[in-house]
Amino acid sequence: MLNNLKIGTKFNLLLILVFIASICVSGAILSSVLQRRAQNEVSSQALLLMKTMNSVRTYTQNRINPLLAPQLETATAFIPETVPAFSATEVFENFRQTEGNENFLYKEATLNPTNLRDKADSFETQLVERFRRESKIKEIVGFRSLPQGDVFYIARPLGITQQTCLRCHSTPELAPKSQLITYGTKNGFGWKLNEIVAAQIISVPSKEIFNHAQGSWSLIMGLLIAIFTIVLLIINFLIKKTVIQRIKNIERIAQRVSTGDMTADFDEASKDEIGGLAAAFNRMKSSLKIAMDMLNSH
Structure with missing residues (x-):
């Protein structure tokens, strides 16, 4: 089932899983710290x-x-x-x-x-x-x-x-x-x-002090969820902009080349891995064009 999903969807699912796990762990640790702090407060009194x-x-x-x-x-x-x-x-x-x-x-x-x-x-x-x-x-x-x-x-x-x-x-x-x-x-x-x-x-x-600790936990967890959500959206936007859209552009041009349109170029100015992939596709397209020209000349 996962193999049929697009990269963007898979990446979003991974981020959501990491997000949920982080919230659960953070919530448990925070709850323990606040409960201990509340108990120390009443004990001091x-x-x-x-x-x-x-x-x-x-x-x-x-x-x-x-x-x-x-x-x-x-x-x-x-x-x-x-x-x-x-x-x-x-x-x-x-x-x-x-x-x-x-x-x-x-x-x-x-x-x-x-x-x-x-x-x-x-x-x-x-x-x-x-x-x-x-x-x-x-x-x-x-x-x-x-x-x-x-x-x-x-x-x-x-x-x-x-x-x-x-x-x-x-x-x-x-x-x-x-x-x-x-x-x-x-x-x-x-x-x-x-x-x-x-x-x-x-x-x-102790009820009031522990209620205050619970209120603090809810407030902090709300802020953490909001921050994680914002970070998730920003990461998702950046991944879509810097990876997914560029891969989709290479896929679209590859589709045109596969139907015989040799005028299409894999335009990628970046020198990163996706840029290297585009350059490799351009070389493959040139080799394919030379091979087709040689076949057509015979």
Whole structure:
């Protein structure tokens, strides 16, 4: 079937195949690059927020807790500002109140928390248990679907590294009275030194960033298709002008010579391959004319 096609048609088919293959390969590579870039962007946001929350925790532990801890025994209600987890959570809630940050999430998901708002759900419980089983893992990242949309999360283990933390979490008998008044004696006890009790989780909305990456991919692919199309048309025009038409002209003159018209010349001023072909046809025509003249003279 291909043998019956003209050279121009064959060349166009070849260009189209190259064009389609180039677009497919370019699209796949571009998609991979943009997806990786989007993931790096959400990961950078999550890491920055994680560092910020850890700074709040450190400040609370080193500066706020020493000032307020002595009041826990005499206060009529527990002072939650002494707890690093509470401070970090409250600061992050203030951050979420600003426009555009509503879907960012922070939680110190705990298996047995004093404050039940920190209670780990089933997904978060799996993270904590994995940190417990695999002590070498210091960070887990991934994507999770929530009611507000898909989010990228970073989770890190939280363990009891200081003996002072056990004052509030070992047994109710050792806990400050104000803590028992506020939270009771059922939750947040039985913790042990060096035990992983929670997972610190930052969740960053990813849908908008990945949609932007998809939009960028569509725009760039549209531009690439337009550029490839223009290049294809230009190449097709140049091939037609510099090759196809000249070959057709040689074919037309060869048809005239084959019917006995020896006045037709293969006019080609160019010194390229087609010009050389025309010169060869002219020599062949001259040889044919000499041979016919010799036959006619006998």
